[in-house]
Amino acid sequence: MKRDNPLRAQDLTNTQPISLDVLAEKYLKAGENSQEDLFRRVAQALASVEKEELRAEWEQKFLANMHAGAIGAGRIMSAAGTDIQATLINCFVQPVGDCIQGEDDEGYPGIYEALREAAETMRRGGGVGYDFSRIRPKGAYVKGTASMASGPCSYINVFDQSCSTVESAGSRRGAQMGVLRIDHPDVMDFIVAKRTPGRWNNFNVSVGVTDAFMQAVQDDQPWDLVHRAKPGQKLLDGGAYQRDDGLWVYQTVAATDMWDTIMRSAYDFAEPGILFLDHINQDNNLRYVEGIAATNPCGEQPLPSYGCCDLGPIVLTRFVRNPFGFGGVPSFDFEAFEASVATQVRALDNVLDLTFWPLEQQRAEAHAKRRIGVGFTGMGNTLAMLCLRYDREDGRVMAARIAERMRDAAYTASVALAEEKGAFPKFDAKGYLGKGTFASRLPEHLKQLIRDKGIRNSHLLSIAPTGTVSLAFADNASNGIEPPFSWTYRRKKREADGSTSEYAVEDHAWRLFRELGGNVDELPDYFVNALAMTAGEHIAMMEAVQPYVDTSISKTVNVPADYPYDDFKNLYQQAWKAHLKGMATYRPNNILGSVLDTGSAATDAAQKVEAPAPVDPMRTVIESRPKGGLSAVADKIEYWTQEGHQTLYIVVSFLPIPTADEEGVIERAIEFFMPVGQSGESQQWITSTMRILSLAARGGFLERALKDMRKVAWDRGPVRLGTYQKADGTHVPMWHDSEVAAIAFAIQNILSQRAKAVAASAASAAPVAAAPAAPELAGMPSGVMAGKKCPECGAHAMIRKDGCDYCTSCGHLGSCG
Numbered sequence: 001m002k003r004d005n006p007l008r009a010q011d012l013t014n015t016q017p018i019s020l021d022v023l024a025e026k027y028l029k030a031g032e033n034s035q036e037d038l039f040r041r042v043a044q045a046l047a048s049v050e051k052e053e054l055r056a057e058w059e060q061k062f063l064a065n066m067h068a069g070a071i072g073a074g075r076i077m078s079a080a081g082t083d084i085q086a087t088l089i090n091c092f093v094q095p096v097g098d099c100i101q102g103e104d105d106e107g108y109p110g111i112y113e114a115l116r117e118a119a120e121t122m123r124r125g126g127g128v129g130y131d132f133s134r135i136r137p138k139g140a141y142v143k144g145t146a147s148m149a150s151g152p153c154s155y156i157n158v159f160d161q162s163c164s165t166v167e168s169a170g171s172r173r174g175a176q177m178g179v180l181r182i183d184h185p186d187v188m189d190f191i192v193a194k195r196t197p198g199r200w201n202n203f204n205v206s207v208g209v210t211d212a213f214m215q216a217v218q219d220d221q222p223w224d225l226v227h228r229a230k231p232g233q234k235l236l237d238g239g240a241y242q243r244d245d246g247l248w249v250y251q252t253v254a255a256t257d258m259w260d261t262i263m264r265s266a267y268d269f270a271e272p273g274i275l276f277l278d279h280i281n282q283d284n285n286l287r288y289v290e291g292i293a294a295t296n297p298c299g300e301q302p303l304p305s306y307g308c309c310d311l312g313p314i315v316l317t318r319f320v321r322n323p324f325g326f327g328g329v330p331s332f333d334f335e336a337f338e339a340s341v342a343t344q345v346r347a348l349d350n351v352l353d354l355t356f357w358p359l360e361q362q363r364a365e366a367h368a369k370r371r372i373g374v375g376f377t378g379m380g381n382t383l384a385m386l387c388l389r390y391d392r393e394d395g396r397v398m399a400a401r402i403a404e405r406m407r408d409a410a411y412t413a414s415v416a417l418a419e420e421k422g423a424f425p426k427f428d429a430k431g432y433l434g435k436g437t438f439a440s441r442l443p444e445h446l447k448q449l450i451r452d453k454g455i456r457n458s459h460l461l462s463i464a465p466t467g468t469v470s471l472a473f474a475d476n477a478s479n480g481i482e483p484p485f486s487w488t489y490r491r492k493k494r495e496a497d498g499s500t501s502e503y504a505v506e507d508h509a510w511r512l513f514r515e516l517g518g519n520v521d522e523l524p525d526y527f528v529n530a531l532a533m534t535a536g537e538h539i540a541m542m543e544a545v546q547p548y549v550d551t552s553i554s555k556t557v558n559v560p561a562d563y564p565y566d567d568f569k570n571l572y573q574q575a576w577k578a579h580l581k582g583m584a585t586y587r588p589n590n591i592l593g594s595v596l597d598t599g600s601a602a603t604d605a606a607q608k609v610e611a612p613a614p615v616d617p618m619r620t621v622i623e624s625r626p627k628g629g630l631s632a633v634a635d636k637i638e639y640w641t642q643e644g645h646q647t648l649y650i651v652v653s654f655l656p657i658p659t660a661d662e663e664g665v666i667e668r669a670i671e672f673f674m675p676v677g678q679s680g681e682s683q684q685w686i687t688s689t690m691r692i693l694s695l696a697a698r699g700g701f702l703e704r705a706l707k708d709m710r711k712v713a714w715d716r717g718p719v720r721l722g723t724y725q726k727a728d729g730t731h732v733p734m735w736h737d738s739e740v741a742a743i744a745f746a747i748q749n750i751l752s753q754r755a756k757a758v759a760a761s762a763a764s765a766a767p768v769a770a771a772p773a774a775p776e777l778a779g780m781p782s783g784v785m786a787g788k789k790c791p792e793c794g795a796h797a798m799i800r801k802d803g804c805d806y807c808t809s810c811g812h813l814g815s816c817g
Helices: 017-027 035-047 052-068 074-079 111-123 152-165 187-195 211-219 233-237 255-269 277-283 334-354 360-369 379-385 393-421 444-453 467-473 508-515 535-548 565-577 681-699 702-710 739-763
Strands: 091-094 127-131 176-181 204-209 222-227 248-254 273-276 311-315 373-377 488-494 500-506 631-641 644-658 665-673 719-725 731-736 796-801 804-807
Touching: 017 035, 017 074, 017 467, 017 500, 035 052, 035 074, 035 334, 052 334, 074 467, 091 111, 111 127, 111 152, 111 681, 152 176, 152 187, 152 681, 176 187, 187 204, 187 255, 211 222, 211 255, 211 565, 222 255, 248 255, 255 273, 255 565, 273 277, 273 565, 311 334, 311 467, 334 373, 334 393, 373 393, 379 393, 379 508, 393 444, 393 535, 500 508, 535 565, 631 739, 644 739, 665 681, 665 739, 681 702, 681 739, 702 739, 719 739, 731 739
Parallel strands: 091 127, 127 176, 176 204, 204 273, 311 373
Antiparallel strands: 222 248, 488 500, 631 644, 631 719, 644 665, 719 731, 796 804
């Protein structure tokens, strides 16, 4: 039956409780009572950077486009138009150089300068990705201090703890991505790092893989682990040598052995992910002015140093007419969609001029290239509403058509914007359209327009996870490019008074089908969820859409617990051959969690999850300082420099923790403090050092950090502190290479004396009772996957989905969206 006014999804559904909840909790600001209030705030802010005479016109156009389904990513919807100095940009990539402070010889910021920049970025609301490959390997020679390097993994510990400590704008913990190249000598340690419980909890990690390595795996060839930093003598004695290209070969291994280690970690621990670096750089429109070595935390944006993700998804379900065939033949309104895409390009381009930038380098990078990321959400629901299966060829063909039309509309709009406002400053038509770039595959008429008129934005498209944005603004439509995870679930929510409320949460397409008269007890076969399709079918959707996306796609390939390991390894080979830019998988298992129930709503008997192997209590990660008072010691330190006598006071706080055998307690230093002001240069670095040392203590590598501090040299001469005993029994003054080294020595003495005092006290007292064991995992409702403990509902059901932490029990989302 034909209709003059086709049925549309947004005309038929009332708002469900989860959308109201998330809208209020995450996005509404003081004085706002509805989505309309929020939309008006954001539209006015986006229009404020237009010429004054055009602002009212564009405010109305941006407002209408949001109602049509074109929304901003989480940071835009939360902070645009407020007086909070928070960035509207969701994510960045920050460089890390091969030195401690200042800049390395190629201009990259030193490790602790990079840490400061990252902390500032996260404090302002942005997630951060890093390539740690420049940091010299463990055992490399450090000329400045005549010592050996500790390697990138030791410093990733520091970045991880910094993320735990820094609360970002909007009370959202920052997300991070750590990348190490496949040829870095420490890559094996990097690959297995997250097998240790509690390590790098604030990081997603990925290995940067090259085509040469993938070919070496296929051909079963040896693989060199190399770095430009010279190895220490021990490594040289063990066979390390310098190649003709100037790089030092630390070790040569079998490529297949390395690949198996990566695959085993991904199979059992869901990490590391894989980034195909050559695919990323070959496809890059700006490869003539930049190289890319890392991505943002969820992987959809490969970015250069200081690059950013300026994202805005469009809700695809809003453009389906006559969904499921009710009222007429189902169709997708491509003309309305293209118009929405065009307006979204201008809105996101305006964000670059509106946002607060945490760092000047980020502003300069963004304004030179004007990257934006128009995307979509609700692809899984949209295909069902068009009566197409996500896991079949006709579904993939439609998804590719939508992506292609989005591409052409976005690039056309950016050319028009360049005519009005100018091309991005780094634009060069020859390089931009050079053989092999994404832009070189555009339709010929578009390429000619770019040659003639330039283009406003270097990149325009990105398929990101949409998280709470989909919940708040899209009636819980399927996330990003993903198929739905489940049709309904029970959301458990902790209230302010400590009580728990519970209500049903429904997938958008599922409840729309019910409201239109469909029987949800007998769903048509085009209702297919993520767990009902094969891994190969997940990859096939990425393969269909990626050719039309100039950056990348954030998507998780779900595989069942019993998926054969050899087949699992082949998935990554398949992704490489399909010219994808990256790959992440999730397989539930007895380490990460498994499918507990896929049948009725009744709960099964309790399921047990294997306990992790015991770990050293002095090296486990402590996420943050416990509230309340801690026992502490204060010590006066007196030392002498060329400027004379110096005095400092150090306060060390200790946390009592159970011993490994849980038959007693030991004290662990977790916080360091010096009661000094901030007026002098020396006092600033002392305060900074104490904060970083506290992070190291809570990260479980205090001993190593103090040893590293002992190696720091100073150009103002040695420092005298303490004495040492000679063979004849006499005591002579002890000299240190710097104030930093002297303070580290003093702290080591404090810890040693405290340990002796506690041991003496324990010898004359009864053992303290060990802490109670953690409860066993209880049974969970239908369709729930076991995983980490959810901070919202407490269920052990937190898995990695679409690059985000997601609770399969209550639907709580981590830092995404």
